[in-house]
Amino acid sequence: MPTPTLDARLEAVLEMIRTDVHADIGSDHARLPVRLIREGRAERCVAVELNPGPLEQARRSVARSRLEAQIEVREGDGFGPILPGELGSASLCGMGAYTIRGILERAGERLPPALVLQPNDSALLIRLWARATGYHVRAERLIAGYWSYPVLRLERAEGADLAYEGMPLDAALKYGPLLLRLGGGVICHQIEADIARLQKVAAPGRESWHELETARTALDVLDHGIK
Structure with a gap:
């Protein structure tokens, strides 16, 4: 079977994984x-x-690839079919952040030390x-x-997350601390689009006003860096 192609988002997920045992949830x-x-x-x-x-498509894909000895297809909801301590990492892709968070919250001791997550909307909840x-x-x-x-990529660790050090917290949570440090056209376009959208509806005292201020702060980080 030819090597399967992945779209750009899943190629990015692929590049963040290197482990002994990995689970792809969903x-x-x-x-x-x-x-x-x-x-x-x-x-x-x-x-x-x-x-x-x-589920049946996954089983056929693994069989066609002749990788049954290395890929096991399991039926179940979230981390339900996973044993505690079984995994080095896991991925959840192509779902809403609320759905992903719910799956993670229900996983309990089945959660691995590393996670690669690709929500289809804002990663704030994650x-x-x-x-x-x-x-x-x-x-x-x-x-x-x-969009x-x-x-x-998240990894279990002690202490404070240094990715947020020196960053305006609301902006970093909304747009990503490492993304704001790195910059680039994609994140800049997203923030500018948010500002343009929110300027039409934001008013003092409303949640949209706070969102607008957060977006403006994020754009200032991109423009001037962290002082």
């Missing part, structure tokens, strides 16, 4: 696990899928969850597409 066609094994980024993968159609549960931001990318897709 794996759909299991393209990501197949690439991980073929590129030597994982020794073994678990593809977890709840819905019958994608960054808040990470700060509250002892996961630090180790890498971030923002991928241009139908901008954030991709984050």
